[in-house]
Amino acid sequence: MTTGTPPPTKTARPRRSRVLRFLPLGLVAWLVLEIWLLTVVAGASSGLVVFLLLVGGLVLGSLVIKRAGRRAFKNLSEALRQQQSGIAPAPDSGGGSALTMLGGLLLILPGLISDGLGLLLLVPPLQKVLSRSAERAFERKVRAAAAAAPGGFGDAFQQSRIHRPDGKVVQGEVIRDDDQPPPQQPDAGGPQLPR
Missing domain, CATH: 1.20.5 (Single alpha-helices involved in coiled-coils or other helix-helix interfaces)
Known part of the structure; x- marks a missing residue:
């Protein structure tokens, strides 16, 4: 016997993006390629050379991250100091601290491909x-x-991000009066203020 209502349908799961679907496979392929390349270099030279390359990448990456962190902290403290003194902060000169830190992190990771990518990011x-x-x-x-x-x-x-015609960014805040109740009208029969 039917009641006239359709049977419940299964809710569709949201589709994962193509990047998220193939990310684990890409990470495994990258790991296998790194290990293979390290064995090729070890076979061509020696295990000591591979060890020195890995330690050198670790030390260089640590220095890069430390230097980029200091530069980022110095820029932040300088901008805060200028803002407190009332001076408009200077525009960012494109320090690239985040990309520099990412390059240092790739240098720290063991592997020759990650070291090459880290050096490119520098x-x-x-x-x-x-x-x-x-x-x-x-x-x-x-x-x-x-x-x-x-x-x-x-x-x-x-x-x-509204820009003025001369190219300057106008900082501002929008205040709406929608939340305030409308002013109340005085009753005609009640007390009125003198005019």
Whole structure:
């Protein structure tokens, strides 16, 4: 006997992105390639050379991360000092501290491919290109989120980046009077204030 209601359907699981689907396979392939390359270098020279390469990468990566961390802390404290003294903070000169730290981390990881990638991330022109492309990708994601849900975080981010015609960014805050109750009208029969 039917009641007229359709049978319940299974809810579809959200699809994983292609990157998340193949990330574990990529990590395993990278690990196997690193081990194979280390054995090839050890066979061509000796195990001591491989050990010295790994220790050298560890030491160099530690120094790079330490230097980038100090530079980032110095820039932060300088910006805070300028802000407290009322001076407009100088625009960021593209220090690339995050990419420098990532390069140092890749140098610390054992393996020759990660060392090569870490050394590439320490090249300033490549850092600028990667930084600009990451910023554009972030802005695209924020615009897509703003289009999907109007009135959310994306709109606030977009509004905070309003530029004046001369290219300067105008910092501001939007205050709405929607939350305040409307002013009450005095009753015609009640006491009135003198005019």
